[in-house]
Amino acid sequence: MSGELSRLIHAAILESHIPAKVLAQKLGKPYSTLLREVNPYDMGAKLGVETFMEILKLTGETAPIEYMARELGLEVVERKLSEANAADPKSLVYHPCMVR
Numbered sequence: 001m002s003g004e005l006s007r008l009i010h011a012a013i014l015e016s017h018i019p020a021k022v023l024a025q026k027l028g029k030p031y032s033t034l035l036r037e038v039n040p041y042d043m044g045a046k047l048g049v050e051t052f053m054e055i056l057k058l059t060g061e062t063a064p065i066e067y068m069a070r071e072l073g074l075e076v077v078e079r080k081l082s083e084a085n086a087a088d089p090k091s092l093v094y095h096p097c098m099v100r
Contacts, residue, residue, distance in 0.1 A: 005067055006040035009047065012061035013038050027054055 013020050013034065024034040029051070036045040038055075056065065066076045 003040070005064060006038070008064040008067055009052065009055065010038045010040050012055060012059050012064060016059040016061065018058060023055070023058060026058055027051060 013023060016023060018026070020035065021031045024031040027034060029037075033045075036042055037047040037051065039045065052064075056062070062076060069076045
């Protein structure tokens with residue numbers, strides 16, 4: 001992994017509100033393995049897309065997705081909750097962003 005996307009993913013781990021060791025545990029990975037997978041200078045380790053998605057879900061970080069969207073000519077925008085959902089708090093399903 002190299003380049004800007006890798007640096008953004010690495011930063012998502014190291015700057016998260018969840019300590020990296022706790023994040024590794026939640027991902028079911030040894031701490032050293034997780035750090036190796038997201039190290040932008042380690043060309044031997046690979047980060048799987050499922051792990052990447054879980055990192056984004058757990059950290060709430062959007063910078064990697066925003067970067068990917070820009071590279072594809074897209075943008076990430078916040079999704080508004082519908083009025084029907086807002087009327088019934090039990091039915092709220094929050095999706096922080098969508099790509100258009």
